[in-house]
Amino acid sequence: MKALLTILFLITIATGQVDTMQQRAALLAEKAALENDIKKINAQIAQTDSLTKAEQNFNLQQQARQKADVERRKNDIAQLNQKLGELAAEMKREKNSIANSQMKAENINLTRKALVAQLVAHCRSLEELVKNGLPWDTESRTERVSVLCRDLENGAATAEEGFSRLRAIYAEEIRFGDEVQISSRTITRSNGEVINANVLRIGNQWIVYQDDAGLLYGVLNRKKSQDGKYEYVWKENLSFEERQAVKAAIDVKLSRKPPQMVILPLSLSVF
Secondary structure, three states: HHHHHHHHHHHHHHHHHHHHHHHHHHHHHHHHHHHHHHHHHHHHHHHHHHHHHHHHHHHHHHHHHHHHHHHHHHHHHHHHHHHHHHHHHHHHHHHHHHHHHHHHHHHHHHHHHHHHHHHHHHHHHHHHHHHHHHOOOOHHHHHHHHHHHHHHHHHOHHHHHHHHHHHHHHHHHHHHHHHHEEEEEEOOOOOOEEEEEEEEEEEOEEEEEEEEEOOOOOEEEEEOOOOOOOOEEEOOOOOOOHHHHHHHHHHHHOOOOOOOOOOOOOOHOOO
């Protein structure tokens, strides 16, 4: 019986040792598997850490780039704002300059218009003066002034041109008032008789005539009509002294007598 128990005990122990060895082998295998899994996990963790670090570095680089881009854009925007400010200031100066130029141009235009108006007034005054002056080439002289008046009024002549032309006309009229002219022409006497005569004009003071035969004489007088206008008529009932004065003046102008001072009587004045 004891022997049997001993055998059973030994069998139990042998069986237990076999189980223990199997468990130990299983545990070792499980340990190896765990260690292998741990290695894999550690490799994955290391790979993940590497990727994470690379991603962090990439993110840092991106952040640095973004920050640099932001700073660059801020600088660009600041420079653009500065340029826009300078451009706005320049545009303001240009607008002010244009406004000043426009104001000056308007002032110049107003001045020109005022000058033209004054020139027109001078023209009309001169036109009336010529019309009411001695009737000597009156039509052509008046037409020259009238044309200038029309050109100034309709804008065909500028103020500068009008001033130049008016000054030339005044110069001609001044010369007209200073010169002595004689011409042979046909005139109509107060009684309606038409004769050929030498007509002498002394400035804008006298017009006298002597017929070709040296028998008829006349001096042009200005008279005021009933309507208040002036008209020129021949005074032909001259005294001996007056006829001699007219004859002497005409002879001197025609070189029939040497140059000399000829005194015309005040009674021959056209005024």
